[in-house]
Amino acid sequence: MGSYHLGRHLKILEFALSSMLRRRTKNLGLVLVFAALVFLLSSIVFLTGALRTEALATLEASPQLLVQRAMAGRHALIPLGYGELIARLPGVGSVTPRYWGYYYDIYTGANYTLLGIGDQGLESPGSTPLRLVEGSFIMPGQRRVCLIGEGVAEVRGTRIGGMVSLRDARGWMQEYEVIGLFASPSRLLTNDLILLPEADLKAHFGMPDDRATDLMVEVYNPHEVDNISRKILERLPDARPISHAEIQRTYETLFNWRGGLLLAMFLGAMAAFMILAWDKATGLSADERREIGILKAIGWETSDILELKLWEGAALALVAFLAGVTAGYAHVQRFGAELLMPVLEGWSTLFPAIDLAPRIDPYALGVLFSLTVVPYIVATVVPSWKAAITDPDRVMRAS
Amino acid sequence: MSRKMISLENVTRVYNQGRPNEVRPVNEVSLDIGHGEILVLKGPSGSGKTSLLALVGCMIRPTSGRILVAERDVAKLPERFLTGVRRDTFGFVFQQLHLIPGISVLENVMLPLYPLEIGFTAAKRRALELTEQLGLTHRKGFKVEALSGGERQRVAIARALINAPQAILADEPTAHLDAGLSGELMQIFETLRGQGKTVVIATHDPLVHDSPLIDRVATMRDGRILDGDG
Amino acid sequence: MILHPGILGLLITAVLVLGLVLYGAYLGAIVLVRWDLDSSSEEQLALERKTYLLSTLMGHAMALEILSALIFLYTLEDIHAIFVGAMCATGTLNANPVGWWVLGAKILGLLFCAVWIVLNRIDQRAEDYPLTRLKYGLLLLLAPLLALETWLLFRFFLGLDPSVITSCCGTLFSGSGAGVGAEIAGLPAFPLMIAFFGGTAVYLAAGTLNLRQARPRLRYLLAGLSLWMLGISLASIIAFISSYHYELPTHHCPFCILQADYHYIGYPMYLTLFAATFYGLMVGIAEPLRRVASVEGVIAAAQPRWTRLSMLLFGLFVVIAAWPMVFSDFTLEGYY
Ligand SMILES: Nc1ncnc2c1ncn2[C@@H]1O[C@H](COP(=O)(O)OP(=O)(O)OP(=O)(O)O)[C@@H](O)[C@H]1O
Ligand SMILES: [Mg+2]
Numbered sequence: 001m002g003s004y005h006l007g008r009h010l011k012i013l014e015f016a017l018s019s020m021l022r023r024r025t026k027n028l029g030l031v032l033v034f035a036a037l038v039f040l041l042s043s044i045v046f047l048t049g050a051l052r053t054e055a056l057a058t059l060e061a062s063p064q065l066l067v068q069r070a071m072a073g074r075h076a077l078i079p080l081g082y083g084e085l086i087a088r089l090p091g092v093g094s095v096t097p098r099y100w101g102y103y104y105d106i107y108t109g110a111n112y113t114l115l116g117i118g119d120q121g122l123e124s125p126g127s128t129p130l131r132l133v134e135g136s137f138i139m140p141g142q143r144r145v146c147l148i149g150e151g152v153a154e155v156r157g158t159r160i161g162g163m164v165s166l167r168d169a170r171g172w173m174q175e176y177e178v179i180g181l182f183a184s185p186s187r188l189l190t191n192d193l194i195l196l197p198e199a200d201l202k203a204h205f206g207m208p209d210d211r212a213t214d215l216m217v218e219v220y221n222p223h224e225v226d227n228i229s230r231k232i233l234e235r236l237p238d239a240r241p242i243s244h245a246e247i248q249r250t251y252e253t254l255f256n257w258r259g260g261l262l263l264a265m266f267l268g269a270m271a272a273f274m275i276l277a278w279d280k281a282t283g284l285s286a287d288e289r290r291e292i293g294i295l296k297a298i299g300w301e302t303s304d305i306l307e308l309k310l311w312e313g314a315a316l317a318l319v320a321f322l323a324g325v326t327a328g329y330a331h332v333q334r335f336g337a338e339l340l341m342p343v344l345e346g347w348s349t350l351f352p353a354i355d356l357a358p359r360i361d362p363y364a365l366g367v368l369f370s371l372t373v374v375p376y377i378v379a380t381v382v383p384s385w386k387a388a389i390t391d392p393d394r395v396m397r398a399s
Numbered sequence: 400m401s402r403k404m405i406s407l408e409n410v411t412r413v414y415n416q417g418r419p420n421e422v423r424p425v426n427e428v429s430l431d432i433g434h435g436e437i438l439v440l441k442g443p444s445g446s447g448k449t450s451l452l453a454l455v456g457c458m459i460r461p462t463s464g465r466i467l468v469a470e471r472d473v474a475k476l477p478e479r480f481l482t483g484v485r486r487d488t489f490g491f492v493f494q495q496l497h498l499i500p501g502i503s504v505l506e507n508v509m510l511p512l513y514p515l516e517i518g519f520t521a522a523k524r525r526a527l528e529l530t531e532q533l534g535l536t537h538r539k540g541f542k543v544e545a546l547s548g549g550e551r552q553r554v555a556i557a558r559a560l561i562n563a564p565q566a567i568l569a570d571e572p573t574a575h576l577d578a579g580l581s582g583e584l585m586q587i588f589e590t591l592r593g594q595g596k597t598v599v600i601a602t603h604d605p606l607v608h609d610s611p612l613i614d615r616v617a618t619m620r621d622g623r624i625l626d627g628d629g
Numbered sequence: 630m631i632l633h634p635g636i637l638g639l640l641i642t643a644v645l646v647l648g649l650v651l652y653g654a655y656l657g658a659i660v661l662v663r664w665d666l667d668s669s670s671e672e673q674l675a676l677e678r679k680t681y682l683l684s685t686l687m688g689h690a691m692a693l694e695i696l697s698a699l700i701f702l703y704t705l706e707d708i709h710a711i712f713v714g715a716m717c718a719t720g721t722l723n724a725n726p727v728g729w730w731v732l733g734a735k736i737l738g739l740l741f742c743a744v745w746i747v748l749n750r751i752d753q754r755a756e757d758y759p760l761t762r763l764k765y766g767l768l769l770l771l772a773p774l775l776a777l778e779t780w781l782l783f784r785f786f787l788g789l790d791p792s793v794i795t796s797c798c799g800t801l802f803s804g805s806g807a808g809v810g811a812e813i814a815g816l817p818a819f820p821l822m823i824a825f826f827g828g829t830a831v832y833l834a835a836g837t838l839n840l841r842q843a844r845p846r847l848r849y850l851l852a853g854l855s856l857w858m859l860g861i862s863l864a865s866i867i868a869f870i871s872s873y874h875y876e877l878p879t880h881h882c883p884f885c886i887l888q889a890d891y892h893y894i895g896y897p898m899y900l901t902l903f904a905a906t907f908y909g910l911m912v913g914i915a916e917p918l919r920r921v922a923s924v925e926g927v928i929a930a931a932q933p934r935w936t937r938l939s940m941l942l943f944g945l946f947v948v949i950a951a952w953p954m955v956f957s958d959f960t961l962e963g964y965y
Contacts, residue, residue, distance in 0.1 A: 011513040011522070022501045045634050263637050294497045295510070297458070298558065299486040301479060302681045304514035310685075363635070363703045370638035370700060374693060378645050381689060385682040392482075393453040395497050396570055416670070462669050475667065477677050480756050 012304060016311035019291070030280055031320045037273055038324025038372050039331065041266050043340055045364055046332040063216040065225055066242045067232060075240075077211035082236055086217055089231055091224050097212030099201050103166060103194075108155055113193050114166075116201030117147075135160045135180030138197050146176035147195040150183055164194065169206035176200070217241075270371070274379045281313075281383035289390070296392040309384035310377075317373045325368060403467075404565065404597055405432040405455055410464035410474075412450055424450035425461070426622035432599060434565070437592050440601040441608045442619035448601035449570055451619065455599060456568045457485040486515065490559030494571035496551055498543040498558075505530065505539045508557045515562070522561075529557040533587075549580045556587060566597040573604045581606045588612065635704035636786050642697040643779045646690045653686040654772035657765035664761055680758075684749055687768075690775075691742045698735055699896070706887055712795045718884035720797035727785040734778035736903070741771050743907055744914060751915070751931070755923035798882030802867055810867065814881035818869040825865040829947050832858050832909075836940040840933055845916055848932065852913020855939060859906045862946070866898070870950045876959040898949050905942035908935040 020027055067086065069078040083095040099116030117138045138145060146164055148156070158164060163175045176196065196204065207213075219225050229241035284292075292305055300308075331339065412425040424447040432438055432455070440448045453459045454466060457473055460481065466474045473484050490511075498507050505526050512522040530539045533553040538546060543554060552572070559567055567588070573581040581604070588598045589612045600607055608616050618625045656679050665673055705718035705728070712724045722728035745767055752760035802814040832854050839847045866883050874886050874894060886895035912935050915928045953959065 007518040008514060008516050011519055014519075015510075015513055018502060018506075048634075263632060263634060267637075290497075291499055294499060297491060297493070297497065298511045299482065299562065300511075300514050301482040302678065303479070303684075306681060306685055363700070363707065366696065366700050366703070367634045367638045370642050370693075370696060371634070374642055374645060374696070378649065378689060381649075381685055382682070385685060388681065389678040391459070393449075393458040395495070396449050396453060396458070396493060460669055460674070475669065476756060477666070477758065478674065479677075479753065 009307070012307050013311045016308050017315060019308075020312055020315055023288070026285070027316060030277070031316060031323070033273060033276065034317065034320035034372070034376065035324040035327070037266070037269055038321050038368065039327045040269065041263075041371060042325045042328030042364075042368050043331050044263060044266065045368060046328055047340055049361070049364060050332065064219045064243070065217040065228065067215040067217055068240045068242065069214075069238055070240045071238065077207060078214055078239070080210050080212060082239060083212075083215050085235060086215065086232055089228060091220055091228055093218030093220055095218070096216045098214050098216055099198055099207065100213045101201075101205050105166075110155060111192060112152065114201055114204065115193060115195050116198035117195050118198045133181045133183050135178070137180060138195065143197055143200055144174075144176055145179045145197065147180040147182055148178055149193045150181060151192060152194060153178075153181055166194075166204065168204045174200075174204065266371075270375060274375055277376050277379045278383060281380040282386070284383075284387055289387070290395070292387050293390050293392075293395040296390050297395045302388045305388035305390075306384060309380070309387060313377055313380045313384070317376050321369065321373055324372075325365070403431045404434045404469065406430070406465075406467040407455070408465040408467070410454060410461045410466060412454060412459065413462040416462070423622050425454060427464070428622070428624050430455075430617065430624060432566075432597060434597055435592055435595045436614040437588060437598040437600070437612065439608045439613050439616045440599065440619055441603055441616055443603065446619040447622040448603075448619055450622075452568050452570055452599065452601045456489045456491060456566075457481045486511070486562055488565050490562060490564035490567045492555050492559050492567065492569040492572050494574050496555045496575075498551060498554055500544045501542060503540050504535060504543060504546070504554050507543055507554055508561055511558060511561050525561055526557070529560055533557050548575060549583065552576065552580065552584060553587075556584075560591075564596070566599065567591060569598070569600045569602075571602055571604070572600060573602065573607055578606060585610050585612050633704070633708055635700060635707060639697055639700055639704060640783065640786060642693050642700075643782050646693045646697070647775050647779045649686045649690040649693075650768075650772050650775045653683050653690070654768045656683050656686075657768040661762060661765040661769075666757060683768075684753070687742070687746060687749065691746050694735075694739050694742050698739055701731075701735060702884075702887055702896075706884070708789075709797075711791045712793060714795045714797055716797045716799070716885070717882055717888060719801055719882055720795045721789075723797065723801065724790070724793045724795040725785055725788045727781055727788060731778065731781045731785045734774070734781055738771075738775055738778050739903075740907060740910075741767075741774060744911070745771060747911060747915075748918075751918070751924050751927050754927045755921075757923050759921045759923050760918065798880070798885060802881035802883070803879075813864050813867045816864065816868045818872075821861075821865055821868050824861055826947075826951075828854075828858050828861050829943070832943060833940055836936050839912070839936045843929075845919075848916050849913045851936065851939075852910050852916075855906045855909025855943075858909075858943070859902065862902055862950075866950070870954075873953040873957065873959060876953070876957065894949065898946060901942045901946035901949065905939045905946055908939035908942065911935045912939070 067078065067082065069076045069082070078097075080097060083097060086092060087095045099118075101114055103112045103114050104110075105112060132147075133150065135147070138147065148158070148164065152164075153159060156162075156164060158178055160178050160181065162178050164178060165173050165175045168174050182195075201207075202209070217228070219228055225243045229243055232239050232241050295305060295308075296302075407428055407430045410425060410428045410430075411423060414420075414422045414424070426447075428451060430451075440451060442448055450459075454461055457466075457468065457476075460476070460478075461474050464474060465472050468484055468488055471484075473481060476484065499510070505523070508526040508529060509522050512525070515522075527536075527539070530536055533556060535550065535553055535557065538550055543551060546554065556567075559569075569588075572584055576584065585607065588600070591598055600613075602608060607613070660676050660679060660683070663672065663676055702718065705721040709715040709717055709721045712720050715721055715724065722732065745764065748760055748764055748767070752758055752764055801808065801810040803811050832851075835847065835851050835854055839851050863883070866886075867881050871881055871883060871886055872878055874891050875882075884895070885891065886898065887893060888895075912932050915932065915935075919925045919928050
């Protein structure tokens with residue numbers, strides 16, 4: 001609107017920057033606290049974002065439909081007979097039993113996932129796309145060997161040819177020779193993974209012969225997944241069909257919940273900061289007050305001072321924001337979000353090192369902006385205005 | 400005397416109206432100020448000189464009465480527009496000078512132009528011209544706290560002149576100056592009058608109101624002008 | 630409720646905006662009651678100074694509304710993966726239908742804020758502040774609107790349940806389904822194309838005529854046409870523009886164009902469309918205010934500027950929208 005002259009805004013901006021530099025010691029504290037807050041928040045947002053991307057990448061590769069059995073509301077081993085029943089449903093391709101379980105290692109305090117490899121090896125439909133880095137896969141009929149993920153190798157300090165000892169269901173130590181190391185596109189789920197021959201795995205957990213951990217069901221038409229789930233439920237009321245989409249949602253909710261918890265903590269900190277910002281903006285020093293008085297007296301108008309104050313606030317917030325975001329990015333990217341680990345612990349002990357794609361996500365930045373800079377700017381509106389309405393004739397009477 | 404430049408008609412300024420601490424620093428004052436004259440407002444402390452100067456210079460609005468600046472009544476103008484009139488018409492020199500420490504002489508001089516719609520280069524050019532006129536070229540990059548009293552005084556005048564005002568209003572400009580510098584200042588004011596500018600000085604310094612350079616003296620007492628059109 | 634940084638950001642921003650506007654409305658109410666430009670009292674000066682605070686509050690509210698509208702759209706997009714059946718923002722909105730109301734309230738709130746800000750700017754250019762009462766009266770209407778928006782926003786996000794199975798653009802804008810969306814998607818593409826491109830030509834012609842001849846009727850016409858074209862454009866986006874962008878004759882979603890797969894083309898498309906509508910409307914909204922002598926000049930100078938801006942933005946919108954119709958091999962021919 002109106003006759004706008006960019007020069008006017010630029011000059012006021014210039015003066016705002018120069019007056020902030022003159023008072024840098026006063027502003028430094030505020031910038032540091034602010035940057036620390038942005039750092040905390042951006043770490044949370046980047047971390048949960050990265051975890052989510054990881055999880056979704058893993059899920060891309062997971063089977064269309066997974067059937068588990070629930071007993072007393074918990075996961076129970078599923079009879080192989082269920083598989084035969086399911087395989088007879090129209091639209092269903094193959095049904096493959098999966099043998100796997102969790103293993104808690106008291107020495108390292110880590111939770112491992114043990115996965116049995118049958119005679120079809122890793123080429124079976126729907127299994128995780130693992131990539132062998134070193135060594136060889138398990139041959140049909142081979143026993144007492146294992147393949148481990150890079151994460152496990154690191155924690156255990158083992159390489160190929162080394163031994164992994166696991167305490168089995170009867171309490172006996174069993175040794176497995178490491179014959180291969182593998183990696184996968186996502187490190188989230190495979191980092192704690194140990195592959196054993198199927199027979200060894202069943203013996204290890206003491207599983208009955210006619211049971212599996214769950215069943216992978218191949219469905220010809222992806223749009224039929226929900227239909228087939230319903231049919232399975234009708235025939236086998238204790239089955240728990242989990243479709244791809246459902247796992248995806250579970251992960252989404254999990255990460256959102258984790259992230260949300262952290263965000264809630266952050267909110268407390270932000271509230272405290274707003275009070276600080278308000279206080280700082282209200283408590284102008286005597287010479288700032290005098291300076292505004294002079295500006296008003298020599299012809300600056302209330303809206304000019306408001307603009308000056310807005311620029312000052314924006315500059316301060318921007319510096320803090322950029323510093324905080326950069327630090328947060330480095331924290332998650334380079335240092336694996338070390339400072340947030342205590343909060344996330346218990347969820348996955350062998351936490352994967354995170355590869356944050358080095359890219360700038362405008363959405364994440366927008367969200368971070370709305371959670372930090374926006375409240376700060378709003379908190380300074382009233383104090384800025386109070387400063388701006390200084391009477392222009394005030395300096396004529398100041399002694 | 401030339402045409403009227405500023406004209407006050409029954410101007411009153413009341414503070415804390417209706418309360419026990421009500422004051423009227425300016426009470427029913429009528430005064431005409433012409434183009435190109437040096438007018439001195441004198442009077443004892445508390446007589447209302449500063450307040451009158453603030454009214455003339457559109458810093459504050461009167462409680463009642465009319466103030467005509469270039470034939471236009473500004474008494475009821477909202478602050479936003481009053482500031483506009485002030486920027487276009489007046490330059491101020493304050494008793495305490497009120498320069499901003501920490502920034503250079505040149506920046507101090509340019510400061511009134513910052514909120515105006517003038518490019519940075521044009522503003523700087525004007526400031527350089529003025530610092531030269533006032534003999535400050537060799538000091539233009541100095542911070543103001545490094546200057547002598549006389550130099551500071553001239554920086555304040557340069558700042559008052561940067562918006563090419565028709566009138567300079569000065570409140571006790573000699574209060575912190577010795578006799579020599581005060582004389583120098585009066586010379587500058589005379590030069591300005593020579594350029595057609597109006598100068599209004601509020602003071603109780605005899606060096607000023609007894610100076611042969613001034614055109615007219617108005618004496619104030621208790622918010623009133625005693626011998627206004629002398 | 631789903632805890633998601635975007636949702637948290639939106640809720641916080643909404644509360645802040647509401648706070649700003651409620652405080653603004655409170656100050657506005659005080660000004661409305663006590664305002665007396667003829668008075669030289671200290672109270673009047675204090676009121677005048679409050680108007681600065683008010684302008685700042687509203688300016689901030691406006692900026693935040695724009696920011697939060699963008700984040701809102703993107704968040705709808707981002708969280709759709711949580712809902713079974715959702716492939717884009719449509720699915721998220723369907724997961725809790727209050728979302729559609731939020732969308733409507735947001736558009737209305739944004740438009741209202743923008744009009745208020747322009748009126749405020751016009752008013753501040755006149756020494757007698759002639760629009761003061763109108764402005765602060767409007768503010769008293771705007772505050773409840775934004776309160777409603779905030780309430781709806783909270784209801785929407787708090788009511789989102791990940792276990793809900795939702796339907797997405799495939800059914801809502803299916804061309805053969807039932808409901809408003811489907812009916813629009815099922816509109817015959819060819820006549821609508823004629824209406825869209827013909828309408829564009831008429832709009833630009835009306836704009837040019839406005840710049841040549843200063844007639845009040847023409848200005849109202851332009852404002853009316855801008856609203857009409859908003860409707861036609863939205864219908865066209867659903868019925869055929871989006872299909873061209875997806876290169877799929879059966880895909881009619883007005884939200885999928887906001888996705889990365891389509892280069893976020895939806896954002897510039899909607900921004901230009903709504904900005905063009907706003908400036909076109911402004912020409913008509915300001916027209917009756919020209920009766921006020923002290924702002925007549927300001928408005929008279931602004932109207933051609935708004936007209937030009939509106940034409941330019943609308944032209945840009947059409948270029949962005951029609952780009953693939955001209956430069957891609959895909960055609961809807963045979964699907965008319
Ligand atoms: N904002 C104000 N509020 C209350 N009283 C005021 C205000 N401004 C001025 N006064 C009063 O008005 C009277 C005149 O003040 P003013 O500063 O105009 O006098 P002066 O002639 O300039 O005095 P001095 O020579 O000491 O500078 C004083 O009694 C002062 O206390
Ligand atoms: Mg005084």
